[in-house]
Amino acid sequence: MPKAYVFTRYGGPETEALVERDRPVPGPGELLVEVRAAGVNPVDFKQRNGYVRPGESARELPAVLGNEVAGVVAETGPDVTGFAVGDEVFGNPVTGGYAEYTLLPVTVTAHKPAGLSFTDAAALPVAAATAYDGVRQLDLPAGATLVVTGAGGGVGVAAVQIARAFGIRVVGVASAGKKNLVESLGAVHVPSGPGLPGFTEGVRAAAPDGVDAVFDLVGGDVLRAAAELLPDRTKLITAGGKDIVAGLGGAPVVRARNAAVLDEVARLVVDGSLRPHVTGTFPLDRAGEALRTVEEGHATGKIVIEVAR
Template identity: 35%
Template sequence: MRAAVVTSFGGPEAVEIVEVETPEPGAGEVRIKVAAAALNPVDAGVRVGAFGGAGRRLGLGWDIAGTLDAVGAGADRQVGEEVVALHYGMGADLGSHAEYVVVPAAAVAKAPTTVDTVHAATLPLNALAAAQALDLLSLDPGQSLVVTGAAGALGGFAVRLAAHRGVTVTGVARPADEEFVRSLGAAHFSTGQVAAGGAGAVLDAAQLGERAPAWVRDGGAFTGVIPGAQPASVRGVRTAAVEVAADGARLAELVRLVDDGVLTLRVAETFALAEAAKAHARLAEGGIRGRLVLVP
């Protein structure tokens, strides 16, 4: 099968399309014939060596939408199911930017029925990360939350999920994104001017660093999106950073929110798998609203 990988770090030109053996599922695993797989900033991080792995072949791609093609022993799934899944790809030699991918059966959920496969492929990584980040914050209805990067993929899901739970959200983004961020359910909008100590919690999807924790009231909560990079606790503020985990049951809940019209999935552009390097170049240009999606 064909797969997008990197064997040396660098720019978009470091992405290679190689021929490899089609993986076989082991016990408790399933193989998915990939129909679409989103490209995310974490893939660019792998490509440039931000997570290590020098001298090894590293696979690319975490999001998956496709069809179950083979089922390992003990995996309670059926061949032919249309599914979505998160492939936790850190350090893996193959990812979802391939014609086939093997994942634990527990990572899989039935695909949404109200959107096409390309849109479905934008759900797993960013929606799971947003949901799990909100879990770390443990907010009740009526509490206040600032979400930075509110027009981005992860931040946008966080705004919508929090607002759906009754949390009062302030979205921080560029001025041109105000209408969109408010459409997600943000009660307030800011381009970066937030009162110090005025928020019950902050989810820093934009990785603003030192500015964002200052917005949290004493005893509040802060969650970042780079594992291990959260600031030290001051003024009794709980600090954490989300490390996304594959969770098929939680993903199924998010799929239901898509089908119920609560979550909207955004696609900016599609590329053939053979154009993976071109897709990385487009990602590097920035200014994208919605995900870039590879289609094998």
């Protein structure tokens, strides 16, 4: 039977297990996909801890971890057009990503370009798509200055590169240890973290004429401090502090969650504007290690689980 990495109840890492389960059966508008790679994201452990996205129902347990995959179509469900068995695809699964087989709805599935590896494609549907949605939401002109907090994480790395591809100047706030990474992406690095002075003074020094927008990926006190940099709070967006951003005059990132965005981020990778920056890969039987790397804050860039065939 196919293997999958699940959580059996809500809680910490002790709830996780590698199990065998029946191969999913695609329903209307769904694809059964042989998973070749699955991206790892903070939302994965947050869902294990009990987080439920607005508008969604609590998941039936045990639930497979993971929210982004790349693989090969093994079967198509009723009413599916535009996809066929054998197609290489990537997208957001409805039955978890850390598995040998999963189901993808065609609405959030895109064809994988030949020039894009399965590993890199699996790093796009959550982090890169969130970054793309956020940069588009800000709608900044070329030459504007954007501050990205959490610039060394998966979404931050993508946001910096996408903004640079649109001609936007970027100041990236990240830990001192991520200075080389942030600068390699074309951003001005400003250090932030425990024991360091407030990052806002570093931002003001890096952008003496002021900043036009903030894309926050941290939340909490970082988001509150970053808000003070902006004369126009409508240009404050966050994927890390949705619970407090309205009170600061900003807004959460509005996710499109469609195949068109996936096509766009794949195009940016193929043309060289966006590097997924996968810094670590793990086999499925070490999925727990992969998730710990992200959960404990040790990841720089993206972590991906590769499923052997």
